[in-house]
Amino acid sequence: MGGTMRALVKHHAGFGAELREVPIPTIGPNEVLVKVKATTICGTDVHIYKWDDWAAGRVKPPLVFGHEFSGEVVEVGDQVTHLQIGDHVSAETHIVCHRCPQCLRGDYHICANTQIIGVDRNGCFAEYAAMPAENLWKNNKDLPPEVASAMEPMGNAVHTALSGPITGKRVAVIGCGPIGVMAVAVAKASGASQVIALDINEYRLNLAGTMGATTLINSQEVDPVTRVKELTGGHGVDVVLEMSGHPVAIQQGFAMLSLGGRISMLGLPTKPVELDISNEIVFKGIQVHGIVGRRMYETWEQTAGFLNSGQVDLKPMITHRFSLEEFEKGFELMMSGKSGKVVLYP
Numbered sequence: 001m002g003g004t005m006r007a008l009v010k011h012h013a014g015f016g017a018e019l020r021e022v023p024i025p026t027i028g029p030n031e032v033l034v035k036v037k038a039t040t041i042c043g044t045d046v047h048i049y050k051w052d053d054w055a056a057g058r059v060k061p062p063l064v065f066g067h068e069f070s071g072e073v074v075e076v077g078d079q080v081t082h083l084q085i086g087d088h089v090s091a092e093t094h095i096v097c098h099r100c101p102q103c104l105r106g107d108y109h110i111c112a113n114t115q116i117i118g119v120d121r122n123g124c125f126a127e128y129a130a131m132p133a134e135n136l137w138k139n140n141k142d143l144p145p146e147v148a149s150a151m152e153p154m155g156n157a158v159h160t161a162l163s164g165p166i167t168g169k170r171v172a173v174i175g176c177g178p179i180g181v182m183a184v185a186v187a188k189a190s191g192a193s194q195v196i197a198l199d200i201n202e203y204r205l206n207l208a209g210t211m212g213a214t215t216l217i218n219s220q221e222v223d224p225v226t227r228v229k230e231l232t233g234g235h236g237v238d239v240v241l242e243m244s245g246h247p248v249a250i251q252q253g254f255a256m257l258s259l260g261g262r263i264s265m266l267g268l269p270t271k272p273v274e275l276d277i278s279n280e281i282v283f284k285g286i287q288v289h290g291i292v293g294r295r296m297y298e299t300w301e302q303t304a305g306f307l308n309s310g311q312v313d314l315k316p317m318i319t320h321r322f323s324l325e326e327f328e329k330g331f332e333l334m335m336s337g338k339s340g341k342v343v344l345y346p
Helices: 043-050 053-058 145-149 151-161 178-189 202-210 224-231 247-256 277-282 298-309 324-336
Strands: 004-010 018-023 031-040 068-076 088-091 128-132 136-138 170-174 194-199 215-218 237-242 257-265 287-290 318-323 341-345
Touching: 004 324, 018 324, 031 088, 031 145, 043 053, 043 324, 068 128, 068 145, 068 151, 088 145, 088 151, 145 151, 145 318, 145 341, 151 178, 151 298, 170 178, 170 247, 178 194, 178 202, 178 237, 194 202, 194 224, 202 215, 215 224, 224 247, 237 247, 247 257, 247 277, 318 324, 324 341
Parallel strands: 170 194, 170 237, 194 215, 237 257, 257 287, 318 341
Antiparallel strands: 004 018, 031 068, 031 128, 031 341, 068 088, 088 136
């Protein structure tokens, strides 16, 4: 295509970002160029924007960042046969090698050589994004672009919630950021008997209630383990979906889990967490699942099924919308904790 485009660039090793004019990406024979219709801000983008220790150790500026988006196909490579110009797509943001042992056995989501767009290579806070054709999920054209963009993080919620049995189970979701709130909706739609949402942020707890939580617990106001035991006849919950990454919340999650239960962990602690392994894991006979990304492409099929059937409606949790030029407002809201999903429109 050629020419230039507007893009949000992580321009230096420090706080903030810059809107710049950069070349429109060129595509290879197995790639597709997508005109970005909507892009959503993720917690990972906030880490990069703030330039914390994780970002400083992983990201190499200058880089177009952002990794959640939807758009319309405007150019296809010579070898691409399953996508056409005009298709509406969302993106699986993990680009895998197909050669490591994990890929060879079909576990692409834990590829040893994964590259993430907007982290390890240029991303989607821009007017156009280039992607391998295999990483694009074709959507119904009536799916709103901001909902289609949020399919990627919703996939994290689906993968976490459905990594074990959930129908008829008592479920606690710890951490009600956007992915935690989506996990609430997925657990409810999947037939959980109770969905208990825990956080210290009233704004996000209220969002969790809107998305289907049966009980809201502010962990600063009551002892969450005691309260969960009261709600479950003293047994604890069958499933914990740990989305916060906070060391104290993680310890509480193990403590509120019933004998033989499951804890699926997506939240990322910034430092090692002390656990009583003997009493909280071994003698309780529980399962501990580490969750990364989405299963490719089983999780995408499940996510699309929830949305297309109407079982999950993401619109209530998409709370703020800005143009790409207003990115500072979007990041300020995300950092304040007083938002659900924040959308930028190029």
